[in-house]
């Protein structure tokens with residue numbers, strides 16, 4: 532028989548994924564991590580209740596937020612969607628070299644009290660502060676697993692040595708390394724960068740050895756079809772979906788865009804076809 536906790540981890544993880552094993556998750560930690568200027572393109576979305584209501588209506592599978600935003604807008608998250616609460620972050624206000632550390636800003640108990648279905652933390656693999664973030668992740672994961680909660684790792688290679696050795700943090704060799712390190716540290720879901728091609732992203736998925744790998748959205752693309760194409764490549768590479776923030780909340784009318792993303796992720800529709808069906812082109 533399974534330990535009780537294993538059942539909890541599996542059940543909660545399923546709240547994010549549809550039967551196809553894929554998910555579209557809305558990310559909204561930007562007010563803290565990038566600053567409220569990220570919301571300026573569509574200022575009404577600075578209010579989490581407004582944007583969360585829209586993304587729920589459009590059909591996202593889950594949301595990711597920091598604890599205080601869950602307190603403000605958690606009631607808007609429908610009970611049949613996954614709620615991911617992230618317990619580490621950093622502001623953009625720190626001195627640059629200290630931005631290679633994410634600090635813990637909440638505790639597993641807080642996430643449990645707020646009704647989390649999964650608990651997330653970032654590790655900047657290769658950062659001078661890697662040791663601190665590894666420990667944070669280990670402590671969060673150990674306690675969360677004990678209580679039956681899955682853990683999500685934002686596995687981001689980042690730091691001066693990576694730049695020196697690989698030229699950029701999106702080099703597939705380091706993204707793949709980060710994904711592997713996430714799997715080896717007990718992550719139940721991994722969020723990471725796009726590596727630039729289907730072939731290289733497929734290697735990242737392989738390196739994660741069965742732990743679902745989701746794309747971290749990135750900056751908004753002017754042409755919505757370009758982002759749909761990117762997500763299409765992720766799915767073709769064996770990725771399990773995407774965690775998307777700016778490409779959703781920086782659009783004046785995010786609902787048809789989300790519906791098009793759902794068509795690509797869950798119905799295997801080609802990007803142009805999905806965009807046409809939702810009136811984006």
Ligand SMILES: O=C(COP(=O)(O)O)[C@@H](O)[C@H](O)[C@H](O)COP(=O)(O)O
Nearest residue numbers: 558560564747748749774775776777
């Ligand atoms: O991971 C984050 C920031 O990463 P960054 O330091 O900007 O590379 C999160 O703030 C976001 O949740 C994540 O980037 C997803 O949001 P978008 O990139 O799609 O806006």
